[in-house]
Amino acid sequence: MSATKQELLVEHRFGPYGGQFVPETLMPALAELELAWRSAWADDSYRSELAQLLRDFGGRPTPLYRARGLSERVGRSVYLKREDLNHTGSHKLNNALGQVLLAKRMGKSRVIAETGAGQHGVATATVCALLGMQCVIYMGREDTRRQLPNVQRMQLLGAEVQPVDAGSSTLKEATSAAIRDWVANVQSTHYVIGSVVGPAPYPAIVRDLQRVIGEEARAQMLEREGRLPRRVIACVGGGSNAMGIFAAFIADEDVELIGVEAAGDGLDTARHGAPLTAGGRAGILHGTRSAVMQDEEGQILQAHSISAGLDYPGAGPQHAHLRDTGRARYLAVTDEQALAAFREFTRLEGIIPALETAHAIAWVLATPDGELDLVCLSGRGDKDLAQVIDRSDT
Amino acid sequence: MSEPHGSPGARIAQAFASARGVAALMPYVMGGYPTLEESLRIGEACVGAGADIIELGVPYSDPLADGPVIQEAGTRALAAGASLGGVLEVARSLSASVPVVLMCYANMVFAPGVEAFVARLQRSGASGLIVPDLPHGEAPEVLAACDSSGLSLVPLLAPTTTPERLAEIGAQARGFLYVVSVLGTTGERRELGSSAAQMIARARAASDVPVALGFGISTPEQARHAADAGADGVIVGTRLVRAAAEAQHPAEAVGALVAELAAGLAPAR
Numbered sequence: 070m071s072a073t074k075q076e077l078l079v080e081h082r083f084g085p086y087g088g089q090f091v092p093e094t095l096m097p098a099l100a101e102l103e104l105a106w107r108s109a110w111a112d113d114s115y116r117s118e119l120a121q122l123l124r125d126f127g128g129r130p131t132p133l134y135r136a137r138g139l140s141e142r143v144g145r146s147v148y149l150k151r152e153d154l155n156h157t158g159s160h161k162l163n164n165a166l167g168q169v170l171l172a173k174r175m176g177k178s179r180v181i182a183e184t185g186a187g188q189h190g191v192a193t194a195t196v197c198a199l200l201g202m203q204c205v206i207y208m209g210r211e212d213t214r215r216q217l218p219n220v221q222r223m224q225l226l227g228a229e230v231q232p233v234d235a236g237s238s239t240l241k242e243a244t245s246a247a248i249r250d251w252v253a254n255v256q257s258t259h260y261v262i263g264s265v266v267g268p269a270p271y272p273a274i275v276r277d278l279q280r281v282i283g284e285e286a287r288a289q290m291l292e293r294e295g296r297l298p299r300r301v302i303a304c305v306g307g308g309s310n311a312m313g314i315f316a317a318f319i320a321d322e323d324v325e326l327i328g329v330e331a332a333g334d335g336l337d338t339a340r341h342g343a344p345l346t347a348g349g350r351a352g353i354l355h356g357t358r359s360a361v362m363q364d365e366e367g368q369i370l371q372a373h374s375i376s377a378g379l380d381y382p383g384a385g386p387q388h389a390h391l392r393d394t395g396r397a398r399y400l401a402v403t404d405e406q407a408l409a410a411f412r413e414f415t416r417l418e419g420i421i422p423a424l425e426t427a428h429a430i431a432w433v434l435a436t437p438d439g440e441l442d443l444v445c446l447s448g449r450g451d452k453d454l455a456q457v458i459d460r461s462d463t
Numbered sequence: 464m465s466e467p468h469g470s471p472g473a474r475i476a477q478a479f480a481s482a483r484g485v486a487a488l489m490p491y492v493m494g495g496y497p498t499l500e501e502s503l504r505i506g507e508a509c510v511g512a513g514a515d516i517i518e519l520g521v522p523y524s525d526p527l528a529d530g531p532v533i534q535e536a537g538t539r540a541l542a543a544g545a546s547l548g549g550v551l552e553v554a555r556s557l558s559a560s561v562p563v564v565l566m567c568y569a570n571m572v573f574a575p576g577v578e579a580f581v582a583r584l585q586r587s588g589a590s591g592l593i594v595p596d597l598p599h600g601e602a603p604e605v606l607a608a609c610d611s612s613g614l615s616l617v618p619l620l621a622p623t624t625t626p627e628r629l630a631e632i633g634a635q636a637r638g639f640l641y642v643v644s645v646l647g648t649t650g651e652r653r654e655l656g657s658s659a660a661q662m663i664a665r666a667r668a669a670s671d672v673p674v675a676l677g678f679g680i681s682t683p684e685q686a687r688h689a690a691d692a693g694a695d696g697v698i699v700g701t702r703l704v705r706a707a708a709e710a711q712h713p714a715e716a717v718g719a720l721v722a723e724l725a726a727g728l729a730p731a732r
Contacts, residue, residue, distance in 0.1 A: 090569050090596045092528045094621035094646060096628065235534065241525070248527050253647035255623060353570040354525065356596070366547050367574025369524040 077110050077277070079103055081269035084393060086386035089268040091248070091356045098255045103270040105175045110277070115174065122166050126199065127156045129163075129281065133289035136444075138417030139430070145439050148298065149420075149446040150286040150314060157192045159423065159448030160282055160310045165192035165261060167278035169200055172259035179203040179254065182261040183247040185212055185240035185306065186378035186425060187219025188448055189263030194228035204228040207246040209239040212377045219452050237371040240306075240381045244355050264307025265385030268356030272312075272385050279313025286443060287317045298443035300325040304429040305345065305399065306379035308388045310447035315397060325398065328388060329429045331374030332401035342372035342379050343401035345392050354383040360392070375404035375456070376424035378448075406431040411450065411457055423448035424457070470613030471590040474562040475638040478515045479673040479695050484728030486690035487515040489675060490721050491566070491700030493707070494519050494553050495545025496536040501713055502550075506557045508718030509703075513725030517557050518593065518698060521550050521567040528595035530650030532701045536708060547571060551587040558588035564617060564638065566593045572605060581608040591615035591638045599632050606635060617641050620666055622658060633669025639696060640666045644689075645679045650701050652679035660692035667693065683727025690728055699724055 081087055089099055109115040123129040131151045140147045152160035165182075172180055180202045184190030190206040197204035206223050210232045213220050223230050235242040244262075251260040265272045265279075283301075290298055301318050303311035305328040318324045330343035341347070344360040352361030354369055362370040362382035372382040391397035402410075407424060410431035415421045422430060426447045433442060450457075479487050490509040494502050506517055522537035522545045529537070547567075554563045565584060572580050572594055584592060591614055597605060599618065609616040615638025620629065622645065633640065644659050645652055659676060666674045676689040677698030686697045703717050710716030 088601055089598060090601055091598065092595055092621070092643075093598050093619045093632075094623050094643065096598050096600075096621075097623045097625055100625075235538070236524070245525050245527055249530075249648050252528070255646060350574065353573060353596070355527075358573075361570075363570065363574065365574070367568075367571035368541065369570065 079270045079273045083387045083390035086359045086389045088358050090353045091268045094252050127162050130285045147442045152447050153449035157195050159188040161189040161192035164278045165196045168261040169196040177259040179258040181205045183207045183243040187216040191222050193261050194223040194226040198226045207231050207243040209243045210234050211238040264309040265312045266307040276312045279309050280316040282313040283317025299441045301443045302327045302429050303445040304329050304425045306381050308385040310445050314445040328399040329432045330401040331379035332403040333373040340373035342374040345384050345399040346401040357386050359386040360384050360389045378425040402428045402431040421450040423450045424453045472615035474590045478562050482515045487696035489516045489696050489698045490514045491518040493536045494550030495540035499549045503553045504714035505717045508714040509721045510560045512718045512721035517563045523568040530648040532705050533649050536704045554587045554589045562590035564591035565589050569597045577604050577608045581612050585612040593617045629669045636670045636672045639673040639675045642666050642676050643678045644676050651681040663693040683723050686724050687727045
C-alpha cells in the first residue's frame with residue numbers, strides 16, 4: 070500500500086475545518102488515541118494482522134465490476150467497487166477492524182459505537198465477537214425500527230444495543246449518546262466512531278482505514294482499462310466510503326470527485342441531510358467544525374433521509390475542505406429518486422444496493438454525459454427491504 | 464451586599480471573596496426552563512436563598528457534557544421557545560444582584576461570530592462564560608474576545624487532565640477554575656469522588672483564581688464536603704433542575720433547596 074511508505078498524516082485541521090471541540094475529560098483520550106494510532110501504523114505486526122484479517126475474514130480485495138446493465142442503460146462504462154461484498158455487507162468493516170484491533174492494542178476492554186443504518190454497528194459487533202471485546206452500540210430508537218434486522222444481528226453477535234430516545238432519535242442522537250458514554254468510561258473504553266467525523270484524530274484515522282477502497286479501485290481500474298476513471302462517485306452521510314475512495318484519487322487532478330448527499334424531501338424543504346450541498350455557515354457538531362445544518366443561533370437541526378446512514382446533519386471536515394477548494398463536488402438526491410434508483414438498479418444489475426448507495430446510483434442514472442465512471446457500491450440493501458417494500462405500494 | 468464595581472470579571476473575584484458561607488454557593492439555572500419567566504423566578508429564588516454566583520445555562524440541541532436531566536430540560540426549554548436573546552434577558556435581570564456566568568456550547572458561541580457573541584454577552588451584564596466543549600487548544604479566539612471585553616472565560620478541569628495541560632489551563636484561567644469532580648456528564652452522584660481534595664489541590668497549585676467544584680454535587684453534606692476539601696466554590700446543577708422539573712412551584716422548590724445548601728455551607732454551626 071502506498072500509504073505505508075509515506076509519512077503518516079494525522080491532520081487536526083482541514084483548512085478552517087476539523088479541530089477538537091469536546092469536553093476536557095476526553096482531551097487526554099484523544100491524545101492517547103493519536104499516539105497509539107501513530108505507533109500502530111508504524112508497526113508491522115499491527116499492519117500485517119489488519120491486512121490478514123481484511124483478506125481472510127473480510128474478503129478483501131473486493132472486486133471491481135463493470136456494471137453490465139447500468140453501463141448499457143446510461144451509454145458509458147460504469148464500474149462498481151463492490152464494498153457490498155465485504156463480510157457484514159458494507160465498507161464499514163474496514164474501519165471497524167482497524168479500530169477494534171487498535172483498541173485491543175491500547176489495552177481497552179470495552180468498545181462502544183454509534184450506528185445509523187446499523188451497518189457500522191454490525192461491523193463493530195462482528196469484530197468485537199472476533200476479538201473477544203465487550204461491545205455496546207448506540208442506535209436511535211427510530212433507526213432500531215427501520216433497521217430491525219441489523220439490531221437482531223448485533224444482538225446475535227453478543228453486542229448490547231442501546232436505543233436512544235432524544236431529538237429525532239436517529240444517528241445524531243446516537244452519536245451524542247456514544248460520546249457521553251465515552252466521557253464517563255474513557256479509561257476502559259474505546260469509541261469506534263463510524264465515519265470521517267468527530268474530533269481529531271478520528272477523521273484522519275477513519276479516512277486512512279477506508280483508503281483501502283480507493284487504493285484497490287485505482288489499481289484495479291488501471292489494470293482493467295489502462296487508465297483512471299473520469300469520475301469517482303460515492304454517497305455521503307458522514308462521508309467515510311466517499312473519503313475512502315476519494316483519498317486515493319485526490320492527487321489525480323483529472324479525476325472528478327462527486328459526493329452525493331441525501332436531499333430527503335428536497336433541498337427546498339427543511340427535511341434533508343445535505344449540509345455540504347446546501348452550504349451555509351460552518352458549525353460545530355460532535356467535536357468537529359464542518360458543514361452543519363443549523364439555525365441562526367447555532368442550534369443543530371434535525372436531518373431527514375429515507376436512508377438511515379445519510380440521515381445526519383453534519384459531514385466530515387475534510388469533505389467540507391474538498392468542497393471549498395473545488396477538488397470535490399457535492400450534490401443531493403431525493404428520497405424518491407433514491408428509491409427509484411434502488412428498484413431500477415436491482416433489476417438492471419442483479420445487485421440489491423443499500424439505500425445509501427442508491428443515492429450515488431441515482432445520480433449516475435440521471436446524468437447523461439460522461440465516459441468512465443467509478444461508483445463506490447458501499448453496501449448491500451438487504452437491511453432496507455422492509456422499508457422499500459413499505460413504500461412501493463404508493 | 465456591596466455594589467458591583469470594576470470589570471464584569473472582577474465581580475466574580477469579589478463574589479468569591481465576600482461569599483457568606485465557607486465556600487461560594489453557585490447554583491445552575493437552565494435558562495428558559497420551564498419557561499423564560501419561570502427560569503428568572505428560579506434564579507431570583509436562588510439569589511434570595513443565598514447564591515453568590517449564578518451559572519446560567521443556555522439550552523442547546525446537542526449538549527455533550529450534560530446528563531439526561533439537564534439535557535431534557537434544555538430540550539423542553541427549546542420546545543417552549545427559549546432563545547439566546549431570552550436567556551440573556553434573564554442574565555441581565557439576575558446580574559443586578561449577583562455575577563452571572565453563562566454556560567453555553569461552542570457552536571452557539573461561534574455561530575454569530577465570536578466577537579459578536581461576546582459583545583452581546585457583555586451588554587447583558589453577565590460576568591463570565593463557560594463553554595463545556597471548548598478545550599484549551601480551541602479557546603484562543605474566545606479567550607481574546609472575552610479578555611478585551613472584561614469577561615472571564617472560565618476553563619474546566621477534569622480528573623483526566625494531565626499535569627502539562629493543567630499548567631497551561633491554569634495559566635490562562637479567568638474568574639475561577641471549574642473542577643469537574645467525576646468522570647462523566649452532569650448529574651447527581653451518591654458520593655463525591657474521593658479524589659476531590661486532590662483535584663482541588665492540583666487546581667489551586669496551577670492557578671491564582673478560585674477553584675470551584677461541580678458535576679455530581681447535590682446535597683448540603685456534599686457541598687460541605689467539597690468546601691472542607693478546599694473548594695472556594697460549589698456548583699450544584701442537576702439536583703436543582705430536577706426539582707424545577709418535578710415541583711408544582713419550581714422557584715419555591717429550588718429556593719428551598721438552595722437555602723439548605725447555603726445552610727450546609729454556613730461558617731459557624
